[in-house]
Amino acid sequence: MDARSLELERQLVDRAQRDPEAFGLLYERNFDAIFNYVLRRTGHIQMAQDITSETFFIALKGLAKFKWQGVPFSAWLYRIAINEIAGHFRRVRVRTVSLETMQEEGFEPLSESDVEREALACQEELERHLEYQAVRQAVNGLPEHYQEVVALRFFAGKQIADISAVLDKPQGTVKSLLHRGLERLRHALTQAKSNATFGETPTYVERGRGANGQ
């Protein structure tokens, strides 16, 4: 984000601290990124909806005390979302829930709720991405401090400087966490590949190896 956009955002945040409409604008600007990030982290539509809602409600509640520190507003939102995701992962042992299981468990679109129909479509979209599912599982198996860095890099497409702003850590620390996290991730994916008894080898493992010159 360039200096001018950052200044405009600062003004918007300033307004939002007094005017609910301005908070609506901040929401519009950040919803898609936060929702998709949370969804990619959890792989579960209901959980993603809950965490995203919680993230924005926390942001709304804390906005009055928010102090502008020269980093994009989204960094704060990502930080809240990360805490909420970690909280969810700690509270419940997250498992991948198939669409079918969701329906079996009574999650079915009701007549009045197009939102639930939409959620089912989102879950279907998630389940179509098999390679991503495998990577998500491997990321979730990493220790938490690696997960955050790798997920922001991979699921949110953030660069080192952005990650550093979100996590409020020096860039050097982020760099080394990312390096070690990726190493572990590569190891986990290779292991997953060797454990697989049938099916096609996920392409990321093959490509990763080739690229490493192994």
Added chain:
Amino acid sequence: MDSEERDDKAFLTTLEAVPLPNVDAPLFKAQLKAKLLAEAARSAHPAPSVRPAWWRYALVAAALLVVLAWQLMPAPLPALAYIEIEVNPSVRFTIDSRGQVIGLESLDDQARLALSELRVLRQPAPQAVAQVMERLHRAGLLKATSQVWLVVSAIGEARAEAISELLAITQAAVSQQSQHLLATPTTAHSLIVDRERYEIARQATLRPSQYARVARAGVSVSGMQGLVLAGTRLQAAGKITAGRLREFMELVAELVEAGLPEGEALQLVESMLASGQSVQGLGKRIEKVVERIEEGLALKEAVRELREGEGKADDRDDDEDRDEDKDNEREQDKERGRGRDNERDGESEDELEPEGEDKREGQGKGDRGHGD
């Protein structure tokens, strides 16, 4: 470090090539925005204080009045019974020994919505039942085609005559009100359930119609307890979901009704589900085998067929079931979308006789109970 960086970069490149899901959820987004803005507006404009200067005195006076009224009020009578009504949405009344309502509980969301702000406390049971039916009718949940289930269960040491009388007057109220609302008298399927069974049925979250299906098959109290335990085991092992517990119980009931001893039926269904079969897949196979029993196949042979069928076409069946499930769900969505969402659970209900034909307390065939 250079080569490590190169490795990281290469691995990142491959990771970045993995297509990520990118979903668009405009409805959820709009819904959440509306909630957030409402919350923001609320906290931005807190309700102004309109307390007059003398509010403290008024508060003390009101408190004194409450204490006085409390002391003058007669002691509440003990609860006599629960009455549960199922018209697809279900509600439960708690009735005292004068036959008045001392509690009303909606047992599902539909009922909760339809009955919000309904005040029936201290009304006679028939009047309260009529009001609930009127609300359900207004919400489109009670129609001429609806089946009404009525369950009365004693609380404590209520006399059997008092319970029977309560059932009779409630049933008359249902009939009268349905005549008034639907221009056709509906006879409720009525059941009296002893406390023990009522508790088990509640534990298993069975609706009256579902419990009746199990009880009608002749499953005993201990058999029901066994069913609940087995269901819990299967759930813990991840073999069935909470939503399938009732269907699992119905499968056992179906076999018991076909003549298989309840212990054997339970063991058979549990073992087959534990081996990985789906509830729907097994349900279809049991249906076929029961048909064969009705055509004269010996029980032993039928059980053998059921076991032999295990694993053969199961995977295919299960896949088909799942597809079918999804199709059904979609179909049901459409149905619900047209506002026709209150006519489920029909399968087992048709098989039961209305009240009067088979109503008694205790256990054994024909004995019915419920809970949800």
